[in-house]
Structure formats: C-alpha cells, structure tokens
Amino acid sequence: MNEILKIVVSLSLSGTFLIFILLLFCLFFKEKLNKSWQYYIWLIIIIRLFLPVTSEINFVGRIFGNFEQTAGITTKNDKQFTENISIQNLAENNSSTEEQLNAQNTELQKSWYNILKNNSGFIWLLFGLMMFIHKITIYQSFVKYIKASSSAVDDINLLEQLGSIMKQNNIKGNVELYKNGLIASPLLIGFFRPCIVLTNAEITDTDFYYIILHELTHYKRRDMFYKWLTQFTVCLHWFNPFVYLMKYEINRTCELSCDEAVIKKLDIKERKLYGNTLLNAIGAGNLYKNSAVTVTLNESKELLKERLKSIMNYKRLSKTGMFITILSTIFICVSANAAGAYSDNYKKSDVSNNITLYKLSNVVDSEKETLKADYYYLPPKEPSQREILSQYGSFGISFDKNGKMLFEGELVRYFWDGYYIEDCGRAIHYEYANKDGKIDIRTTRNVIDNHDGSVNQFGELTGIIKYNEKDFDSFVDDNGNIIVHYEVGTSDTIAEDIAENAIYDEKVFDSIANNESTFIYDETFAESSLTQKGKTFAEIFAEYRDYGIEYKEDSKGSGRGNVYYNGKLVKHFADQKNNGSVFTYESKDGGKINVYTIYDKNGKLIRIDESR
Amino acid sequence: MRQVSEYELELMKAIWDNGGTALYAEIVTSLSGKGMEWTKNTIITLLSRLVDKGLLKTNKIGHRNKYIAVVSEEEYRTRQTENFLDKVYEGNAKGLVSTLIQKDLLSDNDYEDLKKYWRGGENE
Numbered sequence: 001m002n003e004i005l006k007i008v009v010s011l012s013l014s015g016t017f018l019i020f021i022l023l024l025f026c027l028f029f030k031e032k033l034n035k036s037w038q039y040y041i042w043l044i045i046i047i048r049l050f051l052p053v054t055s056e057i058n059f060v061g062r063i064f065g066n067f068e069q070t071a072g073i074t075t076k077n078d079k080q081f082t083e084n085i086s087i088q089n090l091a092e093n094n095s096s097t098e099e100q101l102n103a104q105n106t107e108l109q110k111s112w113y114n115i116l117k118n119n120s121g122f123i124w125l126l127f128g129l130m131m132f133i134h135k136i137t138i139y140q141s142f143v144k145y146i147k148a149s150s151s152a153v154d155d156i157n158l159l160e161q162l163g164s165i166m167k168q169n170n171i172k173g174n175v176e177l178y179k180n181g182l183i184a185s186p187l188l189i190g191f192f193r194p195c196i197v198l199t200n201a202e203i204t205d206t207d208f209y210y211i212i213l214h215e216l217t218h219y220k221r222r223d224m225f226y227k228w229l230t231q232f233t234v235c236l237h238w239f240n241p242f243v244y245l246m247k248y249e250i251n252r253t254c255e256l257s258c259d260e261a262v263i264k265k266l267d268i269k270e271r272k273l274y275g276n277t278l279l280n281a282i283g284a285g286n287l288y289k290n291s292a293v294t295v296t297l298n299e300s301k302e303l304l305k306e307r308l309k310s311i312m313n314y315k316r317l318s319k320t321g322m323f324i325t326i327l328s329t330i331f332i333c334v335s336a337n338a339a340g341a342y343s344d345n346y347k348k349s350d351v352s353n354n355i356t357l358y359k360l361s362n363v364v365d366s367e368k369e370t371l372k373a374d375y376y377y378l379p380p381k382e383p384s385q386r387e388i389l390s391q392y393g394s395f396g397i398s399f400d401k402n403g404k405m406l407f408e409g410e411l412v413r414y415f416w417d418g419y420y421i422e423d424c425g426r427a428i429h430y431e432y433a434n435k436d437g438k439i440d441i442r443t444t445r446n447v448i449d450n451h452d453g454s455v456n457q458f459g460e461l462t463g464i465i466k467y468n469e470k471d472f473d474s475f476v477d478d479n480g481n482i483i484v485h486y487e488v489g490t491s492d493t494i495a496e497d498i499a500e501n502a503i504y505d506e507k508v509f510d511s512i513a514n515n516e517s518t519f520i521y522d523e524t525f526a527e528s529s530l531t532q533k534g535k536t537f538a539e540i541f542a543e544y545r546d547y548g549i550e551y552k553e554d555s556k557g558s559g560r561g562n563v564y565y566n567g568k569l570v571k572h573f574a575d576q577k578n579n580g581s582v583f584t585y586e587s588k589d590g591g592k593i594n595v596y597t598i599y600d601k602n603g604k605l606i607r608i609d610e611s612r
Numbered sequence: 613m614r615q616v617s618e619y620e621l622e623l624m625k626a627i628w629d630n631g632g633t634a635l636y637a638e639i640v641t642s643l644s645g646k647g648m649e650w651t652k653n654t655i656i657t658l659l660s661r662l663v664d665k666g667l668l669k670t671n672k673i674g675h676r677n678k679y680i681a682v683v684s685e686e687e688y689r690t691r692q693t694e695n696f697l698d699k700v701y702e703g704n705a706k707g708l709v710s711t712l713i714q715k716d717l718l719s720d721n722d723y724e725d726l727k728k729y730w731r732g733g734e735n736e
Binding site for chain 1: 617619650651652653654656657658660661
C-alpha cells in the first residue's frame, strides 16, 4: 500500500474512533456539558485527522503494523520471484528468448500495476483537492450572487447601531451591511471583507439588534475559518462517511454555542426576545440552495427548535458540569494521542523488534570435537498454519486436527528450513518441533550462483526430505529433548541480552530447549543477513575494513572463512547496529579473541573493540 | 458616475475640505466639528463604499490609510448637475434656469452675477 494512502487511512481510522467516543460523551452528558465545549472539542478531532504525529501508545499504528507484516511476506515473495527470473536470465544469456520475453511481459504488466499502486495516495489526495476546489468555487459563486443582488444599507441609523454593537462587544475590523431580497434568512459572508446580509423584510429594532449580535458573534469567534477547516478535513477524508457526521455536528453545535455566547450576557426577558428574533428570521424557505459554507442565522426547523429549547434552558455551568468538562477534555485529548496514526516512527520501532538475528546456538559435534553453529532468522512473530501451508503445503506438509504438523501423513518430530553451512552448522529460517512426532524432515533448496564468487544457498524450495533413523539423535540433547533455537515470546530477551553483551551469551541459548515451539523466516527481514542477494561475506566485511577487520574466504567458495582483527584470528565477530539488527560471525578455524562494534548515537560506526 | 448617498457625500466634503486627501483621524475631527459623531465601523464602511464607487483611492502610510479624492468638488458638482439636467430637464439648461428664477430659488444678487457671467461667456 502506498505511504500517503496509509497515513491518510490511518488518520481517518483514528479520527473515526474519536468521533464515536465524542458522540457518546455528548449523548450522555448533553445537558452537563456546555455548547461551546461541544463545539470546540471537535477541533481536537480535526487536528487528529490532520496531523500524522503519533505517540508511544499507538492503537491505529499497531493495527497497521500487523496488517503490513502479513502483507509484507507476500509482496516480498513476488519480488523474489521476479528477481529470480532476472538472475536466471543473467546467468544464462544463451537461454531461450521465449523465457526472456515472458519475463519482460510480466515486468510490463507489473509496471502498470505498480504505477497505479504507487500513486494511489496521490490520486486519492488529488480527488480530495478537487472536491475542496469545487466547494470553494460554489462558495465564490454564491458570494458573487449575493453581492450582485444585494444593496448596501444607506440608513445611517442601522449602520450606527451595527457600529455601536461592535464597539460594545469590542469587535475589531470592519463589517459591511447589506440587504438582499433573495435570501431566506440573514447571513454572514466574506472572509476578508465580512458582510452581514439582511433580508428585505421590514424588521423591528429589537430583531435587528439580535440578528446583528448573533452574526457578529459568529464573526468574532471566526466561525467561518472553523467551517472551512472542517470542510477541508472532510475533503481530505472524503471517503470516510463519519467525517460528514462530524461536519453535521460541528454545524449544529456552531449555532447552539453561538446562541449560548449571545445569551450569556442576557437576562431571561432578553433571552425570550432573542428567541423571538430567531423565529421571526425564518423566511419562506431557502431560495438559493444553501450547499455553500456560510454562516446563516437559521438552517432548519429542527435545529431552530433545539436552539430555542436550549436558549430557554440555559444554565451556567454547574460544578459537576465543570468536573465532567475537565474530565471529558482530558479523556478526549488522551484518546486522540493514543489513537495515533500510521507513521514512520512506528515502522522504525516495529522493525527493531523484528530484526534479523542469527548464530544462536552451538552444538558440540562429538565426533569432530568442534563447535558447530546454527544460524537462524529471528521471526517477527509466530507464523500461522496458513502461512506455513502456503510455503510448504505443496511439498507434503499438512496439519492434523490438533494442529500438529504432518509430512505425508506422518507426525513430524522436527522440521527445519534452511541449509547446511559446510562443516559449521546450519542456517535456519524456519523450525518446528513436536516431541511426540515420529520423523525428522528438512527442506532442500536450489543454490543460486551470485556470479561474484559467492553463492546463495537459500534458493527456490525444491523439496522436503526425511532424515534417516541414524540421524535421529542429532536433534536431541542429553535429556532427550529436541533442541530448538527459538522459543516464541523470548525474542526481546534475546535481543536485549545480545545488546548488552555485544556477543552472544551461551546461557541464554542453552535455556531455550523446549518441547514444542515454532518460528518462521521472513524474507522481509533477511536483507541485512547472510543470504542477502548479491551480498557476500567479503562484501559485508569490507565495510569494517577501515576498523581493522580482514576477511579471508575459504578457497572453495563455500561462503565460509576466517575473520582477522588487526592480524589476529577472531573467534566471534558481533555487530549490533543501533536499530537493533545483529550480525555475528564465527571464524572457520576458531580463534582466540572476540570483537564487537561500537556505534555513536547517530548510528555511525566509530570503532571495533576486543572483548574480555 | 454611481450615485453617492448623503452620508457618503458628507465624507467626501470632509476630504475635499482637507485639501483632497485625509487620514481617518482627520475625517473624524472634521465630522465631529459638524456634530456627526459616527462610529468607526460606519465611517470605514462608507469610505470603502466610496472607494468601490471610484470616488476615492487609498494609499497606505504605515498602518494607516490615506484617502485621496479622485474627483474634485468642482468636478463632482459639474457631473452631478449634468446628470440632473439630463435626467430631469433632458439637457435643457434654460428650463432649469427658468425654474430657479420662477420659484425664487435665485436671489437678485445671484441673478445679477449669473447675468454678468453669461454675458462674459457671450463676448468670448
């Protein structure tokens, strides 16, 4: 999914969540909360709908993170597939042109799809922008229409009344006064030259006074800007039906809170007069379809009824009301913060929890009396059966009704996917164990020649094979437990331990011998790893050359070799980057010293140190 | 020329009296001298209407607006009279003058002055 799209959708989701919370609040405490609060609190939600900032507690971001992980596996597989094709093409230049053509066709189809996919966010935003421009155009033509059919009020008495009300209420700026025969009720238009437009109907001085007071209150509170901000938000989230609900609520509470602000200073008698004015101001119905964003005196009969009711029921905020107000405000703010959004920040912290990590256990090969190392990829999460089946299902893997893995109908005791590293152990991408199982199995994979002297052993899956009985003990420790390298739920501990010690701690790994546990490889996270496409150990170690590290590969091109630090043979090399990704390496011929990397806080490698 | 309301004309007079240009404060002083204590909103509104009608233009001096009369008082009167003559007397000046004399709208002195002015015009 496109980044912009993800951000907008996550903001929308976050906002929707808040809209519901706020509507619930307003429903329960309608009478306790004052109308201005009910009006301005929406600003927090608008901000939430706008700003792609997020905090530690991130509800929506989490949802998105999970979504991405599942999606990530499939897209990555696609990518690998195309890469494999191109690698093959490179390898066999003399291969049939038909194959190349096919590959090109796939590429072409993919490119159109990709253009659309990559720009979906942009198209989305463009649509929103077009909607907003459309709204502005409608508004402009409305203003034009009103201005053209209006006449300036020349009556100096009315002008003077307007002026003195402005003075009384300390309203700065300049407000024009017009009369118009085509509008149903008085309204306020214009951003830079605000203008109160009255109807042509003869009105009493009291009505005039309250109409002006009402419209000036709108002007003073800058309701126009609020309405347009709302309009903009609605256009940005045009696909979300709930933002329209929000817009409706804002328009409604706008009038209610404006009334509230007006009657605050009035006594009960004056309030009645104000109510009368509202009633009188209702015209014969709108002559111009009022779809534009304007601040009118009256919008509908239902709203008017509600307004009159709340005018007569107006009470000053009680102590409980105050308490509820403060509490609700805090709650909404906290929710707005917690609801979060999808953002890069979230992604970063997500990745650091799902680092590629390998070289975890050492198994003493009793025959050769040498250390054997198993390397594995720390999984982002436990894979689902579906994911496992999609990977291995076509090679005879299935599950019984208890969720135990079967291979060609037989209960599996131990299964691993990966490859043997010559003399040194295994690189494990996925591992499964069940102590009640009967057979041990492993995958076989193609070896990809990288054409730079190195090979990638983790090629296309070609089959799953059974171990012989005589190998049966090699996966069992002295106590008869199956040795697995990963216990679900301990990834954080392992990562932390590694971070602390900079080199692996055998104790941790010894403790991870469990009866049944699984993990999966995820190619998304294999990038910084041993099997990264085209990246050989020689290339990886070249990055450390300036810090005294030298790497000499086995002449057989097995992908194994020795690491030297200032000329001394290194036993263990450990590199933990600030983002949490760990790369460790063990020299083929052992060695006496262990070394680890030191980074500064900006993530720049500063030196390599020798450990105890 | 678009019609100017009586209050707008008062503002124009205040500006003409000030030499054709005036700041807001000067207009206020001039108006209050005539007993017209208008609110700021009224004055600014009327001034901007005059700008819209093309009788004034503004010139910003710092934060303040300087209002400059685009037409002089003389020009304004001429145009108004022409307008009036066209509308009411269909361009017949004689009719206008006869009305003025018949209804004693002209004093004897005015009449003598007018005669002198008229003859001077003939001699040219």
